[in-house]
Amino acid sequence: MSAAAMSASALERHLAQPAGSAVFGPAELDGLPDPVRRYLRTAIGPGTPLATAAALRMRGTIKLGRWLPFRATELLAPQRGFRWSARVAGVVSGSDSYAAGQGRMDWRLLGVLPVMRADGPDVARSAAGRAAGEACWVPTALLPRFGTRWSAVDERHIRARTTIDGTSCDVDYTLDEQARPTRIVLDRWGDPDGTGAWGWHPFGFEVTAHATFGGLTVPAAGRAGWFVGTDRRERGEFFRVTLTALRPVT
Incomplete structure (x- = not known):
C-alpha cells in the first residue's frame, strides 16, 4: 500500500515497527573504518536498543516566501x-x-x-533522499546490520550509502573533534528553483547543536536547504530547526 493510500494511523503503524531485543555493543562496529566507529560510538550509548524508528518533536522557522514559525512532529524510520x-x-x-x-x-x-x-515519482524520489539525510536522528538505524554501507575519506569525513525502495543515497558527514556531525550533505532529487525541471542538487543540514535522547546523541539544532557548498547556499536555505524531543521506538 502506498503512502497516499494509507490512512495516517496505518502509515504510522507501518513506520513504528518496534525494535527487537538486540542492544548496541562493540560487535556492531566490527570491520568499520575507525572514523565511522568513532561516530557511531559517540552517537549510540552502550546498551541502547537498536531502534529503526523514532518519534520526534521540533520547532523552528520555515521559508515560504518569508520566514514563518512552525511546530511539528515526525515519525521517522529511515529505511521505511x-x-x-x-x-x-x-x-x-x-x-x-x-x-x-x-x-x-x-x-x-x-x-x-x-x-x-x-505526489508522483519526482516527489517520491526527493522524499527518499530526505529520509536518508534525516537518518542522523536515528543513528541505530545506520548500523551495518540494517543495510548501511560505510566508508571514510579521512578522520573528519565519512559516507553512509543506503538504498531506499531502489533509490541509492550517498550521505556525507563532516565530524567535529568529538566525532559529532557538523554538516550532512547529499545529492537530492528536487526542483529547488520551481521551474518544473527536476534534477540532482546538493542538499544539506548544517548542525549548530547536539543533544542526547534515549541513549542517542544527535544533531539537535541547525539549518537545512539546497545548494550547500555553493554560492547559492543562502538562497537555498529554507528550514531552521530545534529538536525538543526524540523517543526511539522500542
Whole structure:
C-alpha cells in the first residue's frame, strides 16, 4: 500500500515497527573504518536498543516566501519512510510523508483550503533522499546490520550509502573533534528553483547543536536547504530547526 493510500494511523503503524531485543555493543562496529566507529560510538550509548524508528518533536522557522514559525512532529524510520506533520504560523497545517516508494505532500490553510498537494515519482524520489539525510536522528538505524554501507575519506569525513525502495543515497558527514556531525550533505532529487525541471542538487543540514535522547546523541539544532557548498547556499536555505524531543521506538 502506498503512502497516499494509507490512512495516517496505518502509515504510522507501518513506520513504528518496534525494535527487537538486540542492544548496541562493540560487535556492531566490527570491520568499520575507525572514523565511522568513532561516530557511531559517540552517537549510540552502550546498551541502547537498536531502534529503526523514532518519534520526534521540533520547532523552528520555515521559508515560504518569508520566514514563518512552525511546530511539528515526525515519525521517522529511515529505511521505511516518514510522516512529518506541522502547523505553520498557526494557520497552515498538513504533512509530508513517504512509504512504500511513494511520497506525498498535503497542506491546507485553516485546515480546509488546499495550499499544496503533490505526489508522483519526482516527489517520491526527493522524499527518499530526505529520509536518508534525516537518518542522523536515528543513528541505530545506520548500523551495518540494517543495510548501511560505510566508508571514510579521512578522520573528519565519512559516507553512509543506503538504498531506499531502489533509490541509492550517498550521505556525507563532516565530524567535529568529538566525532559529532557538523554538516550532512547529499545529492537530492528536487526542483529547488520551481521551474518544473527536476534534477540532482546538493542538499544539506548544517548542525549548530547536539543533544542526547534515549541513549542517542544527535544533531539537535541547525539549518537545512539546497545548494550547500555553493554560492547559492543562502538562497537555498529554507528550514531552521530545534529538536525538543526524540523517543526511539522500542
